[in-house]
Amino acid sequence: MGFPLRFLSSLSLCLLALLLHRATVTSGCFSMEREALLDFKAGIHDTHNRLSSWVGQDCCAWEGVICGATTGHVVMLDLRNTNITDDWALRGEGMMNSSLLALSHLKHLDLSFNDFSGIRIPEFIGSFKKLRYLNLSSTRFMGGIPARLGNLSSLYVLDLSYALHFSSLDNLDWLSHLTSLKNLDLSWLNLTGAPDWFSSVNMLPSLQVLSMSYVGLKTIPASVVHVNFTSSLTVLDLSFNNFDSTLPKWLGNITSLTQLDLHYSGFYGVIPDAIGDLGSLTFLDLGFNQLEGTVPRSMVDLRRLKELHMPRNQLTGNLSGWLEQMTNLIILDLSYNLFNGSMPSSSV
Ligand SMILES: *[C@@H]1O[C@H](CO)[C@@H](O)[C@H](O)[C@H]1NC(C)=O
Ligand SMILES: *[C@@H]1O[C@H](CO)[C@@H](O)[C@H](O)[C@H]1NC(C)=O
Ligand SMILES: *[C@@H]1O[C@H](CO)[C@@H](O)[C@H](O)[C@H]1NC(C)=O
Ligand SMILES: *[C@@H]1O[C@H](CO)[C@@H](O)[C@H](O)[C@H]1NC(C)=O
Ligand SMILES: *[C@@H]1O[C@H](CO)[C@@H](O)[C@H](O)[C@H]1NC(C)=O
Ligand SMILES: *[C@@H]1O[C@H](CO)[C@@H](O)[C@H](O)[C@H]1NC(C)=O
Ligand SMILES: *[C@@H]1O[C@H](CO)[C@@H](O)[C@H](O)[C@H]1NC(C)=O
Ligand SMILES: *[C@@H]1O[C@H](CO)[C@@H](O)[C@H](O)[C@H]1NC(C)=O
Ligand SMILES: *[C@@H]1O[C@H](CO)[C@@H](O)[C@H](O)[C@H]1NC(C)=O
Numbered sequence: 001m002g003f004p005l006r007f008l009s010s011l012s013l014c015l016l017a018l019l020l021h022r023a024t025v026t027s028g029c030f031s032m033e034r035e036a037l038l039d040f041k042a043g044i045h046d047t048h049n050r051l052s053s054w055v056g057q058d059c060c061a062w063e064g065v066i067c068g069a070t071t072g073h074v075v076m077l078d079l080r081n082t083n084i085t086d087d088w089a090l091r092g093e094g095m096m097n098s099s100l101l102a103l104s105h106l107k108h109l110d111l112s113f114n115d116f117s118g119i120r121i122p123e124f125i126g127s128f129k130k131l132r133y134l135n136l137s138s139t140r141f142m143g144g145i146p147a148r149l150g151n152l153s154s155l156y157v158l159d160l161s162y163a164l165h166f167s168s169l170d171n172l173d174w175l176s177h178l179t180s181l182k183n184l185d186l187s188w189l190n191l192t193g194a195p196d197w198f199s200s201v202n203m204l205p206s207l208q209v210l211s212m213s214y215v216g217l218k219t220i221p222a223s224v225v226h227v228n229f230t231s232s233l234t235v236l237d238l239s240f241n242n243f244d245s246t247l248p249k250w251l252g253n254i255t256s257l258t259q260l261d262l263h264y265s266g267f268y269g270v271i272p273d274a275i276g277d278l279g280s281l282t283f284l285d286l287g288f289n290q291l292e293g294t295v296p297r298s299m300v301d302l303r304r305l306k307e308l309h310m311p312r313n314q315l316t317g318n319l320s321g322w323l324e325q326m327t328n329l330i331i332l333d334l335s336y337n338l339f340n341g342s343m344p345s346s347s348v
Helices: 002-025 031-042 098-102 123-127 147-151 173-177 197-201 249-253 273-277 297-301
Strands: 065-067 074-078 108-110 133-135 157-159 183-185 209-211 235-237 259-261 267-269 283-285 290-294 307-309 314-318 331-333 338-340
Touching: 031 098, 098 123, 123 147, 147 173, 173 197, 249 273, 273 297
Parallel strands: 074 108, 108 133, 133 157, 157 183, 183 209, 209 235, 235 259, 259 283, 267 290, 283 307, 290 314, 307 331, 314 338
Antiparallel strands: 065 074
């Protein structure tokens, strides 16, 4: 008699467990995660009622919230402000309520173009272990970058461009741990006080896109033992810096580059022959520097180049000899240099 009863009770326990499980996710959203999102909402100013859909049980149906199809957990929080012309920014301290940590499955966090003036980037962002995409572009946080950000070892996109307002960084040590990074944008941060930036960036072997425009860099190593991203980096933007240096020869080792932007960066001296090693380049901008001398013959090896910008330098010599061989060029700007001879007719 005892056997069937026990059997029955374990069966009903199973059923009960199943029912309980359904109760927590039946609305398509885990209650802990819903509470965390509501705590977060409670602390922010949302002038345009962008979060008006954040009511009811099913947080997976809320604006900007995306849940995993199989797990039901919140995996993506996309609160990007897409209307900067009309003050659609979310504001306020609650923005960074640590209750958000309940979203432990979060892979994608986009808070770009919202306004966190006066708040520091919270340490706990470094605790979203599964985070792969973090976009804090134009968020106007104050203070530094928490070192704990370096714990996000799965991160492959990090956009911190204009994420800090009135703040400067003295090192990028935290960066060197983000070894999965493919896309890094640090433009408009103040890195004047981070002279060792290159060794941190050079620890990122999978980097494909690196933007460090307008960050006040003053140093770039003339020689390095090994450039780690020589076969992955396709886009390098170091424009608007103050290097006051010659063009480093190791740039020629990054043969995977398709776009190189070094305009307005205080480079002087001659363009090294090694430029010709960058045979995949489609875009090259060396404008507004103090480059001089003749354009090296090796320039004709840039056979895929579509855009060449070198205005406002002191480049000399004869244009014909190399320019007519650059047959794929669509946009060419060589204005304000000291070239002599005339434009080869084939390129006019
Ligand atoms: C998060 O928000 C909740 C609800 O508004 C509040 O009770 C809690 O104190 C906040 N926590 C932090 C760390 O701001
Ligand atoms: C931005 O906001 C204004 C005013 O609310 C609206 O007219 C406009 O359509 C919005 N633009 C976009 C791209 O949503
Ligand atoms: C970050 O967001 C902005 C818009 O808010 C977008 O233009 C930019 O491309 C994003 N960055 C990355 C690396 O996806
Ligand atoms: C996270 O980062 C902090 C500060 O950099 C460090 O002390 C801690 O050990 C790290 N935790 C993990 C799990 O890596
Ligand atoms: C950048 O930070 C340095 C201090 O490290 C400061 O002297 C400088 O004025 C800052 N530059 C800008 C543009 O804020
Ligand atoms: C990158 O290169 C440096 C030498 O410049 C080396 O010490 C370091 O181990 C390399 N890092 C990786 C991740 O390959
Ligand atoms: C650049 O490439 C050359 C030839 O492959 C190699 O000998 C040299 O070590 C490389 N330099 C750097 C800085 O990676
Ligand atoms: C053109 O420039 C080259 C190199 O700067 C110089 O040797 C040559 O004399 C110049 N020719 C004319 C006609 O100015
Ligand atoms: C420029 O080079 C072409 C062909 O190499 C030559 O015919 C021409 O005279 C040169 N012009 C100047 C000003 O040196």
